[in-house]
């Protein structure tokens with residue numbers, strides 16, 4: 001019996017034709033008009049998130065990153081990067097070569113974090129990191145130098161400055177005492193000082209989304225948006241400082257980490273939420289958080305019928321399986337009976353051609369919805385940059401990373417086509433980012449260093465040839 005009891009509704013596909021399934025899947029269809037509405041709602045949410053007082057209630061958090069510029073191509077030199085976000089961490093030596101406009105990874109080392117350190121004291125954790133960095137510097141013969149360091153620390157933090165970031169809470173199995181509520185840059189520096197065998201230069205805290213933008217920014221200086229589409233999704237972009245009400249100062253720009261994965265958590269997307277989104281949300285670990293299922297496609301397993309609701313399909317290799325299912329269908333359409341070994345056979349799942357057809361349709365529909373939602377969100381950001389700068393036409397580049405974007409057979413194409421239709425006044429190019437949390441982190445540090453140097457030079461020459469700057473604020477902001 002091919003009946004699946006969905007949490008709310010029983011879908012029986014054994015006797016219905018593909019056409020009926022199509023009708024059923026219409027729930028997931030988002031026409032262009034709807035996407036424009038979604039985009040307008042996100043626009044409103046971005047403004048709310050940027051506000052001095054309204055940001056507390058905002059679903060889209062719009063976090064200031066204190067990254068005040070993208071690369072201008074004059075950055076150069078050697079940097080360290082530290083990437084901590086799981087049970088392993090990486091240290092890297094990165095060289096920025098101005099003549100070639102390239103960011104080179106010279107070498108790197110991966111260190112494991114043993115369980116007892118993950119649950120030990122903060123001091124133990126940072127001593128462990130400092131020790132690993134020490135070994136790396138020895139192996140690279142870099143101990144005598146004082147290199148600046150970019151620190152990608154993938155835990156929820158409140159950033160106070162480019163080199164000051166307070167850990168809000170541990171996640172991912174970490175529970176080191178004495179770190180929550182403290183500045184992780186300071187803890188790292190203290191651990192290095194305790195050792196006394198080397199020193200580091202200035203530190204820049206880097207969010208992975210920002211690293212994604214910055215690692216593309218050296219190659220393409222119009223790269224001012226970063227986007228990640230993997231198991232989760234997020235984006236950042238360069239906003240005008242005068243609109244960032246939570247940070248003092250009016251001049252220049254700052255990269256804002258939108259945290260757009262929260263879009264809809266306040267109910268603003270209820271009209272496009274299907275009953276499946278509701279079920280998936282209610283049975284998730286954090287009901288009410290990230291309510292619209294953008295990308296975790298296979299959470300929709302209740303939509304599928306046996307054998308595809310089989311647990312095997314939804315464990316470790318989920319996205320891989322999903323991509324393969326989609327690819328199966330696009331090659332030679334459904335001619336899999338035995339002679340064409342595919343992922344389902346590989347997994348020992350029994351199936352028949354109708355099943356496969358339905359599964360493909362469901363997967364395509366859901367991933368297409370994700371791509372279109374993502375396009376609407378990206379359209380909002382690109383258009384905001386255009387209007388911020390008072391331009392009729394904006395040419396910009398998005399640095400992208402994430403498994404769904406990289407590996408899904410049709411996701412990137414559908415996203416790009418849709419966003420072009422939604423914002424004809426923007427020409428958007430896409431660059432797949434290379435190692436945002438390593439090379440990108442080094443680039444954030446390089447830019448911070450360049451800006452610090454420039455402002456020091458400015459201070460030194462202050463009073464000598466002071467120029468009166470023209471007031472360029474033409475747009476009033478509300």
Ligand SMILES: *[C@@H]1O[C@H](CO)[C@@H](O)[C@H](O)[C@H]1NC(C)=O
Nearest residue numbers: 153154155156157206207208
């Ligand atoms: C980026 O910032 C958000 C919010 O603070 C956080 O949840 C996420 O883990 C950060 N990512 C990295 C790589 O630091």
Ligand SMILES: *[C@@H]1O[C@H](CO)[C@@H](O)[C@H](O)[C@H]1NC(C)=O
Nearest residue numbers: 119120173174175176177178
């Ligand atoms: C983390 O450690 C503290 C003690 O340091 C303990 O009270 C708390 O329950 C632990 N949290 C988790 C999630 O294990």
Ligand SMILES: *[C@@H]1O[C@H](CO)[C@@H](O)[C@H](O)[C@H]1NC(C)=O
Nearest residue numbers: 330364410413414415417418
């Ligand atoms: C892939 O995306 C393109 C562009 O949006 C679309 O026209 C096409 O139907 C999609 N192909 C599949 C197999 O989903």
